[in-house]
Amino acid sequence: MITKRQMLGYGAALVGLWFAVGGAQAEGYESLPMSLAEMQASGGLIVDIRTPEEWAETGVIAGAKLVTFANADSFLAEVGTDLADGRPLLLVCRSGRRSAAAAEALAGKIPNRIVSVDGGMGRLIGEGVQTVAQ
Numbered sequence: 001m002i003t004k005r006q007m008l009g010y011g012a013a014l015v016g017l018w019f020a021v022g023g024a025q026a027e028g029y030e031s032l033p034m035s036l037a038e039m040q041a042s043g044g045l046i047v048d049i050r051t052p053e054e055w056a057e058t059g060v061i062a063g064a065k066l067v068t069f070a071n072a073d074s075f076l077a078e079v080g081t082d083l084a085d086g087r088p089l090l091l092v093c094r095s096g097r098r099s100a101a102a103a104e105a106l107a108g109k110i111p112n113r114i115v116s117v118d119g120g121m122g123r124l125i126g127e128g129v130q131t132v133a134q
Contacts, residue, residue, distance in 0.1 A: 028107025029114035044088035059131025061115040069102040087115040
């Protein structure tokens with residue numbers, strides 16, 4: 001007969017195994033605290049997925065494509081041709097939450113590397129990134 005303590009031990013072992021093999025990580029995209037220099041050096045398509053009001057409030061990264069993310073299909077209709085060359089897709093929002101959600105929605109729909117930029121524009125501006133008016 002299995003005791004309660006043994007059952008808890010087995011459960012803990014299974015949870016540990018799940019984390020060890022990557023069960024807690026999202027499949028198909030990465031969340032990275034990339035600097036602007038790293039984003040530019042990657043050759044990726046930088047897409048600011050915030051709203052026009054947010055772009056006006058803080059400015060935007062020079063050269064970034066501005067596409068508010070509503071859903072994966074409409075987003076890909078806007079940026080798909082820009083990704084045809086296989087370059088990475090780098091998603092930026094205000095804090096990194098929306099870009100992570102967008103990256104998750106896009107994962108598996110395109111073969112490109114997808115990166116959600118951790119900390120978003122808030123972190124980048126805090127690090128001294130100069131934006132351009134929108």
